[in-house]
Amino acid sequence: MQVKIHPSSLMGSIQAPPSKSCTQRACAAALISEGKTIVENIGNSNDEMAAVDIIRRLGAEVTVKGNRLAVVSGSNIFKCGNPNESRIVDPGESGLSMRMFAPIAALFNFDITFTGKGSLVQRPMDFLNTYLPKLGVTVFSNNGKLPITIRGPLKPQEITVAGGLSSQFLTGMLFAYARAVTSPIILRVDNLMSKPYIDLTLDVLRKFGFRVTHQDYKRFELLPYKPVAGSVIKYKVEGDWSNAAFLLVAGAIAGPVAVRGMEMDSVQGDREVMNALYQCGAEVKIGRGGIIVNPGELKAFEFDATHCPDLFPPLVALASYCKGRTIIRGVTRLLHKESNRALALREEFRKMNVNIILDGDIMKVDGADQVMGARVSSHNDHRMAMACAVAALKAKGITQIAGAEAVDKSYPEFFEDMMKLKMQVSKI
Numbered sequence: 001m002q003v004k005i006h007p008s009s010l011m012g013s014i015q016a017p018p019s020k021s022c023t024q025r026a027c028a029a030a031l032i033s034e035g036k037t038i039v040e041n042i043g044n045s046n047d048e049m050a051a052v053d054i055i056r057r058l059g060a061e062v063t064v065k066g067n068r069l070a071v072v073s074g075s076n077i078f079k080c081g082n083p084n085e086s087r088i089v090d091p092g093e094s095g096l097s098m099r100m101f102a103p104i105a106a107l108f109n110f111d112i113t114f115t116g117k118g119s120l121v122q123r124p125m126d127f128l129n130t131y132l133p134k135l136g137v138t139v140f141s142n143n144g145k146l147p148i149t150i151r152g153p154l155k156p157q158e159i160t161v162a163g164g165l166s167s168q169f170l171t172g173m174l175f176a177y178a179r180a181v182t183s184p185i186i187l188r189v190d191n192l193m194s195k196p197y198i199d200l201t202l203d204v205l206r207k208f209g210f211r212v213t214h215q216d217y218k219r220f221e222l223l224p225y226k227p228v229a230g231s232v233i234k235y236k237v238e239g240d241w242s243n244a245a246f247l248l249v250a251g252a253i254a255g256p257v258a259v260r261g262m263e264m265d266s267v268q269g270d271r272e273v274m275n276a277l278y279q280c281g282a283e284v285k286i287g288r289g290g291i292i293v294n295p296g297e298l299k300a301f302e303f304d305a306t307h308c309p310d311l312f313p314p315l316v317a318l319a320s321y322c323k324g325r326t327i328i329r330g331v332t333r334l335l336h337k338e339s340n341r342a343l344a345l346r347e348e349f350r351k352m353n354v355n356i357i358l359d360g361d362i363m364k365v366d367g368a369d370q371v372m373g374a375r376v377s378s379h380n381d382h383r384m385a386m387a388c389a390v391a392a393l394k395a396k397g398i399t400q401i402a403g404a405e406a407v408d409k410s411y412p413e414f415f416e417d418m419m420k421l422k423m424q425v426s427k428i
Contacts, residue, residue: 001405003415005392006424007373010250013258013289014417016239018043018067019268020410021200023237024096025171027051028104029208030071031060032179034227037208039069041237046409050092054101057089058108078107078153086111086149093118093409096168098146102128103172106137106154107180116146118380127169131161156181156222163192163217171201177222178210187220193333195307196269203267208233238263241270243411244291245314246386248273250418251293252282253321254393257421260290269308276303276315280322300324300367309333309341312363313387316345319365320354320391326365331358344384348376352391352399373397382409389418389425400428 023042028051030037042048042064052069056062059077063070089105091097091114098114102125105112126144133139136155141148156177163170170189177187192198195217205212211223239261251257264271264286274291277284279301283294300322305311309330319326334341342363346356349365351374357364373395378385385406392399404427407414415425 002400002402002428003389003404004426004428005389005399005401006426007395007397008254008393008423010254010257010393010421010423012421013260014247014421016244016247016259016261017411017413018237019240020045020048021096021197021240021242021268022204023048024051024094024100025201025204026235026237027055027069027071028100028175029204029210030233031055031058031073032104032107032175033208033233034074035072035231035233037071037073037233037235039071039235039237040067042067042069043237043240045412046092047094047097050090050094051097054089054091054097057087058105058112078109080110082110086113088113088115090115090117091120092116093120095120095123095166096171098125099127099166099168100172100175102148102150103132103154103169103176105150106132106135106152107176109151109153111149111151113147113149121146124165127162127165131159131173134159154180156185158186158188160188160190163189167192167194167197170198174201174205174212174220174222178205178212179225181222182224184221184223187222189218189220192217193307194269194309196267199267199269204235207235238266241266241268241273242310243414245270245273245311246390246414247417248277248291248293249314249318250390250393250421252277252280252295252298252318253390254295256292256294258290258292262291270311272308273311273314276301276311276318279303280318298322298367300326302327304329306330306333310383312341313345313383314390316349316354316356316363316365317387317391320349320352320368320371321394322367324367326367328363328365329361331361331363341381341384344379344381345387348379348384348388349391351376352388352395354391371395373399375400376402378403378406380406382406382411386411386414389415389423393423
């Protein structure tokens with residue numbers, strides 16, 4: 001699908017979409033819990049539906065009605081009478097579902113094969129080959145890539161794992177250990193990146209009754225799981241700061257825009273977009289109507305996105321309208337996303353008359369004298385599609401985005417919501 005974005009002035013209020021990171025983690029927690037779980041306010045993005053489908057295929061009873069998910073699971077799902085049984089699960093293009101559910105799949109005593117689509121089949125999964133065999137798990141992969149077959153059961157041991165490539169692997173290990181340990185155990189981690197995502201993982205685990213603590217993100221202690229018989233776990237998904245960031249930046253460029261449904265005390269790392277908005281001079285107010293953002297005298301800012309790399313695309317769109325040179329750190333975290341986002345951002349924003357310089361771990365974005373409308377590509381990356389759309393709001397001329405359907409991965413209603421805010425969008 002291609003869309004055309006016409007220069008637009010925005011005005012209005014919009015409800016933020018549910019957090020897909022929370023929904024996916026809630027699915028995993030429901031799978032490894034005993035009894036019934038009710039999850040309210042789930043979204044319908046491809047990534048969220050992939051997580052729902054995975055727990056169904058792994059044996060949980062799953063019912064979805066609107067934005068309400070009901071799950072019934074228990075220890076019986078981890079064993080089967082037929083040692084030759086095998087199951088196939090498809091995480092789609094979701095890196096989190098793949099990396100999180102793979103260690104959880106190691107709790108089962110039969111073969112589980114992960115397939116995948118799009119860029120996910122090229123993303124590295126060497127972590128699984130490196131660490132799961134140390135825990136008694138058999139792993140067969142395509143040279144560290146999909147498809148991957150896993151056979152447990154996992155036997156928790158005190159090991160040290162690397163946290164430098166992706167926190168998503170550690171998230172999966174924490175879920176698996178939280179269910180499997182029968183006595184207190186320590187899981188050690190070196191060089192953890194994206195610490196806020198681990199905060200989110202721990203928050204979900206604790207709300208589901210699992211007991212995990214940590215010391216400086218280097219030493220995680222897990223205690224045996226003790227379910228409460230007959231209890232029903234209830235969890236409500238909060239608003240998604242990763243996607244709300246695009247709406248808030250849109251307000252700074254072409255607002256006013258009010259975004260409702262965000263938790264200001266959320267542990268989601270992408271809440272840090274607020275600091276960038278304050279730094280650059282956008283007019284920000286927080287009240288009962290949500291977070292209201294107006295354009296101001298926008299100026300360049302400095303931001304470290306090492307632990308929140310998903311903010312790079314909206315921050316580049318914001319920096320395009322800021323006077324001076326913006327500095328964003330953490331470029332090395334962009335290499336294994338849906339696209340190589342560092343190169344993709346430089347390539348597409350150059351077409352829009354925005355100069356981006358890559359200097360090791362630093363991205364330098366020069367505010368444009370005039371952002372220009374252009375023909376750009378999403379690179380099949382949901383955040384690239386949204387970044388280009390937001391940057392097009394005050395461009396000179398029309399911007400045409402190829403592959404705009406990529407937004408379905410995380411925010412299927414993005415263009416519809418933007419049209420509610422008066423963005424002029426036409427689909428081709």
